[in-house]
Amino acid sequence: MNMRFRGRLVLPDRIVSRGLLEVRDGRIYAIRRQAGAAEVDAEDGYIVPGYIDIHVHGGGGADYMDGDPEAIRVANRAHAARGTTTLFPTTTTGSPAQISRMLNACGAVKRSWKPAGAGARIGGVHLYGPYFAEDKVGCHSVAGRRDPTPDDFNHYFASGLIRIATCAAELPGAEAFYRAAHSRRCLITCGHSNATWTDMDRAFAAGMRHVDHFWCAMSSVASLRALHGTPMQASMEQFVLAHEAMSTEVIADGRHLAPELLNFAYRMKGPRRLCLVTDANRALGMPPGRYRFGPEDDGSWFESDGTVGLAPNGSLASSVVALDTMIRNMAAATGAPLQDVIRMATLTPAERTGIARQVGSLEPGKRADIVILDRNLRVRRVFIAGEEVDVIPCV
Ligand SMILES: [Zn+2]
Ligand SMILES: [Zn+2]
Numbered sequence: 001m002n003m004r005f006r007g008r009l010v011l012p013d014r015i016v017s018r019g020l021l022e023v024r025d026g027r028i029y030a031i032r033r034q035a036g037a038a039e040v041d042a043e044d045g046y047i048v049p050g051y052i053d054i055h056v057h058g059g060g061g062a063d064y065m066d067g068d069p070e071a072i073r074v075a076n077r078a079h080a081a082r083g084t085t086t087l088f089p090t091t092t093t094g095s096p097a098q099i100s101r102m103l104n105a106c107g108a109v110k111r112s113w114k115p116a117g118a119g120a121r122i123g124g125v126h127l128y129g130p131y132f133a134e135d136k137v138g139c140h141s142v143a144g145r146r147d148p149t150p151d152d153f154n155h156y157f158a159s160g161l162i163r164i165a166t167c168a169a170e171l172p173g174a175e176a177f178y179r180a181a182h183s184r185r186c187l188i189t190c191g192h193s194n195a196t197w198t199d200m201d202r203a204f205a206a207g208m209r210h211v212d213h214f215w216c217a218m219s220s221v222a223s224l225r226a227l228h229g230t231p232m233q234a235s236m237e238q239f240v241l242a243h244e245a246m247s248t249e250v251i252a253d254g255r256h257l258a259p260e261l262l263n264f265a266y267r268m269k270g271p272r273r274l275c276l277v278t279d280a281n282r283a284l285g286m287p288p289g290r291y292r293f294g295p296e297d298d299g300s301w302f303e304s305d306g307t308v309g310l311a312p313n314g315s316l317a318s319s320v321v322a323l324d325t326m327i328r329n330m331a332a333a334t335g336a337p338l339q340d341v342i343r344m345a346t347l348t349p350a351e352r353t354g355i356a357r358q359v360g361s362l363e364p365g366k367r368a369d370i371v372i373l374d375r376n377l378r379v380r381r382v383f384i385a386g387e388e389v390d391v392i393p394c395v
Helices: 069-080 096-112 150-157 174-183 197-205 221-228 236-242 259-269 323-334 338-343 347-353
Strands: 002-010 015-024 027-032 040-049 051-056 084-089 125-127 162-166 187-190 247-251 274-277 289-293 300-304 308-310 316-319 370-373 379-384 387-389
Touching (some): 002 338, 002 370, 015 040, 069 084, 069 096, 096 150, 150 174, 162 174, 174 187, 174 197, 187 197, 197 236, 247 259, 259 323, 274 323, 323 338
Parallel strands (some): 002 040, 051 084, 247 274
Antiparallel strands (some): 015 027, 084 125, 300 308
């Protein structure tokens, strides 16, 4: 089916103020700098690429670790309704059986995916838990964490679904895990970790290039001093800031990080090395209340106040809002050009995960994953492969 979109087009490096974008057979066919008749008019808003979330646990009441294809579709629809068109379902800590069940369910949904009614497309799975440092599990169940062993992780990699692979760099077996992930061309990331600079150096040599949710559940000079004494050591924070090849991600929900930290991350790493992620749990789109983080049978309990998840000890238990909120917060915190803000939730995560030839920007040949925003960056309409999906009215 052919369709034309008219309005301000947000391209990776600039905004075309009166553009026309033509879609044919689910792909972007042409982009022109001219007005013209169109089926979709963004009026005084913007036409942007569909959002891409590389760290997301669930939404709409479902967690990907529920391990049931219908639960996975529920979460995918909850995110699509808020502008996310590609996502990477993210494992929590859990037993080998729970992680295998999640992979099987994601595989089934990915294979049978069609644009209409199925929600956001699965770009691949983010194997996140279970390889966390024991004292950095955060809101994940500690019983489900373990050190990486080939017997365990080879089984998950054999699914062919894993595109992003996390492990705390200081764990025994981490290097073997990173090398296995590298041979499968995953984005390799260090998270929930007390890694020192030396651990990070070794991990970098094995292919690690990303750190999960910057400043959350990661080492700092102060945390390493508490563990190892003096002389004080450089941490994951310094390693990421010092290495151009390293990327990272921020949870810009307004509850995890103050605006000046969001702005600092943008200024230090730039839009090509910083991703916006939701890290959203099942309480996204749900009323305040008590929910499980991770598998519905034995995930740890947390409380959603409607703006963030809170663990019983009062610490944060991941976000309950979608990328559209993160984009508005990031725009306000940084004052960055809009194309930079959009890039951090589209092309940059696509490049880091190796899917940028298909998605991530408004360019001819790419999939017609398109979001129409109003002038305040609120999601008005969402198209996946050129097919419109239902959106949640944004107030
Ligand atoms: Zn985490
Ligand atoms: Zn997470």
